[in-house]
Every structure is written in structure tokens, then in C-alpha cells.
Amino acid sequence: MSTLSSLAAAFRQTSYPVGGHGRRNIQILKEALDGLDGKLESDIYGTGESIESFQAEMAAYLGKEKAVFFPSGTMAQQIALRIWCDEKGSRKVAYHPLSHLEIHEEDGLKELHQIESILLGEKDRLIRLDEIIELKDDIACLLIELPQREIGGDLPLFEELVAISAHCRAKGIMLHLDGARLYEVLPYYQKTAAELCTLFDSVYISFYKGIGGIAGAILAGDEAFTAKSKVWKRRYGGDLISLYPYYLSASYYFKQREPKMGQYFEEAVELAVLFNSCQHVTTLPRVPVTNMFHVHIAMPKEKLEPILLELYAETSVGLIHYLRESSEGICSFEISIGDAFAQIPKDRLKLTFERLAAVLREG
Amino acid sequence: MSTLSSLAAAFRQTSYPVGGHGRRNIQILKEALDGLDGKLESDIYGTGESIESFQAEMAAYLGKEKAVFFPSGTMAQQIALRIWCDEKGSRKVAYHPLSHLEIHEEDGLKELHQIESILLGEKDRLIRLDEIIELKDDIACLLIELPQREIGGDLPLFEELVAISAHCRAKGIMLHLDGARLYEVLPYYQKTAAELCTLFDSVYISFYKGIGGIAGAILAGDEAFTAKSKVWKRRYGGDLISLYPYYLSASYYFKQREPKMGQYFEEAVELAVLFNSCQHVTTLPRVPVTNMFHVHIAMPKEKLEPILLELYAETSVGLIHYLRESSEGICSFEISIGDAFAQIPKDRLKLTFERLAAVLREG
Known part of the structure; x- marks a missing residue:
């Protein structure tokens, strides 16, 4: 529990999370309401x-x-x-x-x-x-x-x-x-x-x-x-x-992101290739069919977590904030691509996976 | 239905509704969020x-x-x-x-x-x-x-x-x-x-x-x-x-209005006296015990509605936006006192009920 939360804490400190649309804070609602007239009726x-x-x-x-x-x-x-x-x-x-x-x-x-x-x-x-x-x-x-x-x-x-x-x-x-x-x-x-x-x-x-x-x-x-x-x-x-806090924001982000689903999908395919290029790592599906996939790393949590902590500190790219561990000592997690992925400089992403591949090879 | 909505429309045009806290528009949420940091986590x-x-x-x-x-x-x-x-x-x-x-x-x-x-x-x-x-x-x-x-x-x-x-x-x-x-x-x-x-x-x-x-x-x-x-x-x-749009606004307005319940209660008692001073009108309870009460007017809707429409146009004080009519031809509605009541100039409120009393006496 404490090591899990240290991974979550380290993930939070990174500048470039690979998944999602950014932090779930109240700015998401403020932004959706900003362009709307306060007189709009509930x-x-x-x-x-x-x-x-x-x-x-x-x-x-x-x-x-x-x-x-x-x-x-x-x-x-x-x-x-x-x-x-x-x-x-x-x-x-x-x-x-x-x-x-x-x-x-x-x-x-x-x-x-x-x-x-x-x-x-x-x-x-x-x-x-x-x-x-x-x-x-x-x-x-x-x-x-x-x-x-x-x-x-x-x-x-x-x-x-x-x-x-x-x-x-x-x-x-x-x-x-x-x-x-x-x-x-x-x-x-x-x-x-x-x-x-x-x-x-x-x-x-x-x-x-x-x-x-x-x-x-x-x-x-x-x-x-x-x-x-x-x-x-x-x-x-x-x-x-009143349900307006939900449907007004739904409408706002739907217009923004529904047209970008093709881009997220392509980026998921690109990212899965990077994961699969590392030893001990496979994605499910191998080639994603949507903007999401699961990552399996054949390594126990106690070994993988310090590797990720070091990687995040070194690259400021955050792969994931948690690890699920199977009884066979295999770690897994889920990635969903959103707006955040496009923010990562390409060379930094490349470097991150080169480092990860190197450490996993040693491991 | 169309006369009901004409009462609702006329009520909307008034500057001084007697009940409630004002219009239910999205400004209510905007205001509650305005003082909060966008970085506040969901x-x-x-x-x-x-x-x-x-x-x-x-x-x-x-x-x-x-x-x-x-x-x-x-x-x-x-x-x-x-x-x-x-x-x-x-x-x-x-x-x-x-x-x-x-x-x-x-x-x-x-x-x-x-x-x-x-x-x-x-x-x-x-x-x-x-x-x-x-x-x-x-x-x-x-x-x-x-x-x-x-x-x-x-x-x-x-x-x-x-x-x-x-x-x-x-x-x-x-x-x-x-x-x-x-x-x-x-x-x-x-x-x-x-x-x-x-x-x-x-x-x-x-x-x-x-x-x-x-x-x-x-x-x-x-x-x-x-x-x-x-x-x-x-x-x-x-x-x-995420339930934060609801509890953040609940917290904001709770702090603002919970301490004002005594005032709303006194104002309800004051307003009920004005209603009860008119012929054909009784409030339930006669003396309110909270900030709310019901008003019964012994007059059918088709007669009462034009009276209210004229009163709203003349005074810009809005008593109610709907009328329920019983099978005995008695109209009723519910009043809940909130922030709006204190906004009505006292002389205008007095004038409104003098006019209402006069018209109901004639009726």
C-alpha cells in the first residue's frame, strides 16, 4: 500500500503522463462553464x-x-x-x-x-x-x-x-x-x-x-x-x-475530443510498439484496436516499482500510477490515450523507452 | 396550459419575486466555483x-x-x-x-x-x-x-x-x-x-x-x-x-444561508400576515412555523389569473408562477422564503398587497 502510493506520488510529479487527458481537477468544470452565459437556465x-x-x-x-x-x-x-x-x-x-x-x-x-x-x-x-x-x-x-x-x-x-x-x-x-x-x-x-x-x-x-x-x-x-x-x-x-454540471461539460468535451479518437487510436498503436520493444513486456492486445490497451510486465512488483520510480525521476515521463500483480508475479496496468500523449516531446518518449528497455534487459 | 405559462412568463418579467433565492441558472454554480482554485482535485x-x-x-x-x-x-x-x-x-x-x-x-x-x-x-x-x-x-x-x-x-x-x-x-x-x-x-x-x-x-x-x-x-x-x-x-x-459540482456548491450555499434561516422564518410570518389581510385569502398554516407556507385563494383560476397578471405588470412584484386549482374552484400555491424577499422595497410590497386586497374585495 505504501509502495503503491509512492508510485502514485512519483507519477504525479512527472510532467508527461502517457495516458489520459490530464488531472481530474475542478478546472475541467470551470473551463466547460467559462464560455457559457451565467443566465443560461438550469x-x-x-x-x-x-x-x-x-x-x-x-x-x-x-x-x-x-x-x-x-x-x-x-x-x-x-x-x-x-x-x-x-x-x-x-x-x-x-x-x-x-x-x-x-x-x-x-x-x-x-x-x-x-x-x-x-x-x-x-x-x-x-x-x-x-x-x-x-x-x-x-x-x-x-x-x-x-x-x-x-x-x-x-x-x-x-x-x-x-x-x-x-x-x-x-x-x-x-x-x-x-x-x-x-x-x-x-x-x-x-x-x-x-x-x-x-x-x-x-x-x-x-x-x-x-x-x-x-x-x-x-x-x-x-x-x-x-x-x-x-x-x-x-x-x-x-x-x-439539475444535471447541467454533467451534460454541459459532456457536451463541451464531446465536441473537443470525439473528433480526436482516430488520433488517440494511432497514438495507442505507436505506444504499444514502444512497450513491446522492451524485454519482459507485452501489450494486450499486441496491436491495440482502440485508444486503450493493457501492459503486462513479467516481473514482480517489488522489483518493477523501483525501476519505474527511477525512470520517472530521470525522464519526467509517467507511464502509470499503479501496478496490479498476479499470483504468478506478473505486473499489469491499463493505458488509455487522451490529450496528454501528444504533449510528450518525441525524443523524450524515445529516451524513456530506451532507458526502460535497458533496465529491463539487465533485470 | 397556455394561461398557466402566461402566468409563468409574467412572473419571470417581475423584478421582485417574493419567494426563493433567485433564478436557477448556471451562475449559481459559477459563483460557487469562482473562489476555488482550479487545481482542487475531484x-x-x-x-x-x-x-x-x-x-x-x-x-x-x-x-x-x-x-x-x-x-x-x-x-x-x-x-x-x-x-x-x-x-x-x-x-x-x-x-x-x-x-x-x-x-x-x-x-x-x-x-x-x-x-x-x-x-x-x-x-x-x-x-x-x-x-x-x-x-x-x-x-x-x-x-x-x-x-x-x-x-x-x-x-x-x-x-x-x-x-x-x-x-x-x-x-x-x-x-x-x-x-x-x-x-x-x-x-x-x-x-x-x-x-x-x-x-x-x-x-x-x-x-x-x-x-x-x-x-x-x-x-x-x-x-x-x-x-x-x-x-x-x-x-x-x-x-x-465525481460529485463535486454538487457538494462544493452545497458547501458554499450552506455557509451562506444556513445562518439566515431565522430571518427567512420571520419574513415568512410577515408575508403571511399580508396575504391573510386580503379577503378570500388564507395561509396554511395561518402563522407559518418555518420559512414556507401555502396560500389558498377562494377564487377559480380563470378569475384569479388575470388579477395576478395585472398586479405583476403594475407592481413588478411576483407572487407566484403557477396556480393549482381544486375541484371546488379554490386556487393554491406554495411560498418558500429565501434571499429574494429582502430585496423587495417595503413600500412596494405594501402597495402590492393593498392593490391585491382592493381587487379581491371587488372580485
Whole structure:
């Protein structure tokens, strides 16, 4: 714990973190509000010009009839699954074993809705089409996460998604997209968000991951679906009198960063090459398919941490602020490329990885 | 609908609204952030110095071991009741027929928790001690709202609250305070928040009503209770990565307005006298016990609305932006005194009510 926080402290001191958009401080909100007139009226319980126009814009972006702004994706997705369960009269849904719903929500879906989750496939790989074909007909909804975050942001081929969608439609299984990082997959697929979302019955997107906003989510689908989602939003206590701090900043950073997702993707590919050039280091995926990937270093934490501390002090380039260690003594961490990467002088980045390669070779 | 919105539009044009703290626009957030350093770090999923220090401050204010910041009171209160139900092994709670949980939450408590609500007393008056004494022992929790908003912010005597608390403790019924407007009752009781809250096992307070913040709530109680509430907060999707837009503004306006509750209360008493001096007009309560009260005017909407429109145009004092009409043709509305009232020149206020009295006398 104390060594972990010393790595976090050293990372903070670096001038050039490789991932993210910079520090999560309140300047992010101040900047988003700076250009807006103070007389702009608050939304009131989900109504008002500013929230409605943002929702309309997002519905158009996603190619869906309607979109509703939520405080969080956790709330939005549980509600989406509950609506599809009610529609089918079944309390069974299917998703990946490392879905956010399964590992980060304290079993909210089960505790609040008594919905049973069928875990499809294996933890270390994507769900396969044949596994979906084997699903029983009583499944109300299949949730697909693009990219699959917990395995380095891996993605199925677009053709496989098309086949999954066709199969689910034929079988009467609703298809929900956990698109927390949806923007981040578009450069790889070379599709618009709307083209991708047409395969899905409902979609959730987040604004604080790739977009770098403060919090908040959009849930989109047809009018009947989103109307029901508003009732559930109120039941959850998510229908706040004012959500504007979130959607105004979401709108601001969406406009700024959604067009840069192609750049972040290319930079992730570039950075992964540098990591993979070091002995004992591999990235997952080897060649990233989004702006994110995982890094695995075959070295125990007690050995790797001092190496990173020295590297940060020497180069002022910060690779990561934490290390996860497996029982086999392999360290791993996640990198998401945002605005920060382009700030690193190229020669300094090169030097950093030359130093890292040299030390790991010795190690 | 169109006449209602013409009243709302006319109200907006007035320079002197009698209720509230002024317009709900984004300047409220800008102002709260203006004095803060942009480098102030965001909270991260309920942790971090700024959220923890605000929670500690509110726990001390309420005289409870711990306090947890929530996006909304709806979420906080359902969770409080669920925790007390789990502790007792019963799914029954009791509250007033016009409790927020019963009329404004789309039955979230029932739909998400299968908790049955026993409605105590009558819609048009406070719950009485004898009704509480008749409660069966299988009730997990009794929720008391102070002030009782839907009946004009009425309050029981402090001695009655003491007796209710003693009874509930003897019977093993947990007592929860819906203190959305808790600050607003303290001048009447002449008690501190902590003195009042000692009667209750758990307490919720809001920051956008009397305090005039943006949104957000505090749920307070002992350590075991609040620890459980954090797990439920995550299940609900209320454990946002960043809640700072809400608690930073809550803190800012709390400091500014909590000390002014006595003034707002006196002003409400003063304003109620003016209303009651007009024919056909009565306030509920006749003499307010907080900064809020309801106004009833024995006149149908189609007759009263043109009178108000003319009054607003003539005086630029705005009494209200909407009228509720009963089946008996009586109009009513709610007034909450905040910062706006003190801005009205006294002679203009006097003139407004002289004009209103004259027109109503003719009517």
C-alpha cells in the first residue's frame, strides 16, 4: 500500500503522463462553464432547452429515436436490462464474465431487480458467436461491451457483430450496447456511431472516459424504451432537479475530443510498439484496436516499482500510477490515450523507452 | 396550459419575486466555483479530501457518527429505509400519506425493494402520536418529515417528537428523519440540528431547497448504517466518479444561508400576515412555523389569473408562477422564503398587497 502510493506520488510529479487527458481537477468544470452565459437556465427534472437539445444531439449521433441523460452508466444499464426483462417477461440476461455489471456494481442488478446474469464465454477473451447461438430463448437481453475493457479493449470483427445482431433479432433477444467507450472503437471499425448502433436495440455511452468529462451517461433507444427509462430514472433517484454540471461539460468535451479518437487510436498503436520493444513486456492486445490497451510486465512488483520510480525521476515521463500483480508475479496496468500523449516531446518518449528497455534487459 | 405559462412568463418579467433565492441558472454554480482554485482535485468514487471533509462537517452538524453525500434524497431515503428493513427482517415502513416517497418517486420503494408503506394519519394534517402508538411491532422504520411540506410546512411540537422517539425506541422501530428542509425548522424549535437529530436514527438533508444549491443530499447515521448506505449507493449507480459540482456548491450555499434561516422564518410570518389581510385569502398554516407556507385563494383560476397578471405588470412584484386549482374552484400555491424577499422595497410590497386586497374585495 505504501509502495503503491509512492508510485502514485512519483507519477504525479512527472510532467508527461502517457495516458489520459490530464488531472481530474475542478478546472475541467470551470473551463466547460467559462464560455457559457451565467443566465443560461438550469434543467428542471430532465426538462428544459439545454438538456433536451443535448439529448436530441446524442440521439442523432447514435442514430436512435430518443436519448436520455443519466447521472451514471451503472443506473442507465441496469434500467435498460430491466426494461427488456419486463418486456419479455423473463429475468435473465447474458453478458461477459468481466462486465461492469458483474464486477463493479455490488450486484445491483440482482439486488434491485432479481435479474439473473448468464456469464458468456471466458474471462480472458471475447464472447464468441457460437456461444451466443447456444443461448436459450428465455434470455431477455444480451449485453455486448465495445471495447471489452477488462481484456485491454479488444473488439470482435464488425462482421461478427452483424451476425450476432441478426441472430438476436431472429431469436427475440434484445441486444444492448455497453458503449461506455463507444467513440473509441469507431476509428477501428471505420463506421459512424449510428452505423454501429443500428445493430443494437439500446445503447449506453459515457462522458468521463474517452471524452474526459465529469460524469454522466446517455441511454438511447426507441421512444417507448426511453419513456420507460425516465420512469425508472425517477425511481432510482436519478432524476435530479439539475444535471447541467454533467451534460454541459459532456457536451463541451464531446465536441473537443470525439473528433480526436482516430488520433488517440494511432497514438495507442505507436505506444504499444514502444512497450513491446522492451524485454519482459507485452501489450494486450499486441496491436491495440482502440485508444486503450493493457501492459503486462513479467516481473514482480517489488522489483518493477523501483525501476519505474527511477525512470520517472530521470525522464519526467509517467507511464502509470499503479501496478496490479498476479499470483504468478506478473505486473499489469491499463493505458488509455487522451490529450496528454501528444504533449510528450518525441525524443523524450524515445529516451524513456530506451532507458526502460535497458533496465529491463539487465533485470 | 397556455394561461398557466402566461402566468409563468409574467412572473419571470417581475423584478421582485417574493419567494426563493433567485433564478436557477448556471451562475449559481459559477459563483460557487469562482473562489476555488482550479487545481482542487475531484473526488473519486466517494473518496478524496474535499468530499470527506464536507461529509465530516455535515456529520458534526447533524450530531451523527458519519454522513454520506448522495446525488439525491430519493436515492438516499429509499436506501435508508431498505437498510432498516433488512436489519429488522421486515419489509414494512410507515410514513405520512403525502410523503415524497409516496407521491413523487414513481413507487421506487415498492418497485426496487418490495417494501410496503403503511400510510399514517390523514393527508391534511400531521401524523399524531396516538397513531404511532397503534403501529404494529413489525414496522421496521417510521419516517417523519420535518416540516411536512405538503401541508404548508407544518410542524409537531418538540415535546411530541420526543415522545414519538421514545416510543419508537421502546418498540424497536427505527426513526428516520426526512429533513430535506431541516435547517428551516430550527428557528421555530430553537434547537440545533444535532439536538433535533438525536431523536432520530438516520437523517437526510437536501441542499437545493432552503439552501439553494444545485442538487445533492446527505444521509447520516452511525458508522454501520452509513457503510451499508455506500454499498447501496453503488448498486443504485449513485456512486459517481465525481460529485463535486454538487457538494462544493452545497458547501458554499450552506455557509451562506444556513445562518439566515431565522430571518427567512420571520419574513415568512410577515408575508403571511399580508396575504391573510386580503379577503378570500388564507395561509396554511395561518402563522407559518418555518420559512414556507401555502396560500389558498377562494377564487377559480380563470378569475384569479388575470388579477395576478395585472398586479405583476403594475407592481413588478411576483407572487407566484403557477396556480393549482381544486375541484371546488379554490386556487393554491406554495411560498418558500429565501434571499429574494429582502430585496423587495417595503413600500412596494405594501402597495402590492393593498392593490391585491382592493381587487379581491371587488372580485
